[in-house]
Amino acid sequence: MNDLPDPAALGRLAAHAVVAEAKGFDHVDTWVFDLDNTLYPASAGLFSLIDAKMTAFIAGRYGIDGLSARALQKYYYRTYGTTLRGLMTEDALDPHAFLAFVHDIDHSLLTPAPDLAAAIARLPGRRFVLTNGSRRHAENVAGKLGLLELFDDVFDIAASSFVPKPDQSAYQTFLDLHGVEPRRAAMFEDLSKNLVAPHALGMRTVLVTPKPGEPDLGERLTAADDDRGGPHVDHVTDDLTGFLSALALVAAD
Template sequence: MNRVPDPQSFAVLKEHVRQAEEKGFDHVDTWVFDLDNTLYPASSRLFDQIDAKITAYIANRQGIDGLSARALQKYYYRRYGTTLKGLMSEDWLDPDDFLAFVHDIDHSVLAPAPALAEGIARLPGRRFVLTNGSRRHAESTIARLGVAHLFDDVFDIAASGFVPKPEAAAYDLFLKLHGVAPARAAMFEDLGKNLVVPHALGMRTVLVVPAEGEPDALDRLTALDDASPAAHVDHMTDDLAGFLAALAIVAR
């Protein structure tokens, strides 16, 4: 039995369709999703657990207090793109040990997301997760969301040789491994800087931002230190499931 949407929901869906049609998706046959704070909302605070574990790892490794560890963590992030790459570059870190520690978190804070699953299921073609995290973390996350069966593969930081987004080499390795034509692909991300290379390659780009009242909205809206989304962001949404529902209408 088909459900009839209420007028407000229909109006929201109509607006999503209008946005999706502005820079169309009818040519797209490969759908690429970032993981953290993209496939799940920032309000779940799942990534906050990872962030805190990264700080703890640095504090334990360096024998320093939490505030100093936090400062060093952010220095690595700003200079190298990820804290992991900074630790590998300057401290000869074993990445497997780091990833095992920081992703040993409580994934049960995530709830199944049936609307998200329905939206992903209707996308034509292949679907991938492209993350700077580990495969184990990605698989645990998408399993909790109830969408694991909808993805063809997970491309994690190990698969990229520990080269993180936004470096071009990370995307190149992903595209070559899976035979993805960027001109026929779309990328969904919560960080604008990670959409610069995909857009330059010809991918349709979507910036997923927190809904009003969710944390870190400013961080996710900025791209390469700009105060607002730039030309490399084709679309922006604070409702991924709703946006994908619209794509089911226009991308077929």
């Protein structure tokens, strides 16, 4: 049996390491991850199930057809940052009922990610999930991926008093709660707009995108959602596992 590492894989890891070192992650001791379409790829299709449940919730609440419900859902998303925030603002919705409904999904689309788990485990310092979803959903997803025990805590939408990303106060509440120094923290996200506030606060930012050719079944609706440039994005990667593995190598030097 040939136990030699794949040269192509080693080349990718080396390239990640060069970028990681150049971007200055050596000071980072707190690692913060978005959940959906970040810790698992958008191509897994899990968020599509959540998205469909949001449409169904709105259709049932207002007694409207699916097309009208989806248009209203996306209006709320564009205007308020999340569909939930729109429903709470314009219709005084109980957020707990909404979250319980939309996250009642089949998680069998996800499979354990041992390589990602190993990469996260090697990161020095604390690790958190920061999500616009519920704690229960985050724990279900991270558990299915084999990652849950690697995180110090999950900061969910309830912990931010239902103020969602990209509002800067959501991040500030997280930082204050866990005593995180933003200039010693890094944020990983699949939506560019959700990296504006972390960058302004001093966090290192990484945009996680689909691999070339993969279907993008995430939340991107506008150019702003998928802006891969700009000063608020320190790095873009379509290989979270490889990028984190490189960060661990750099940290170990």
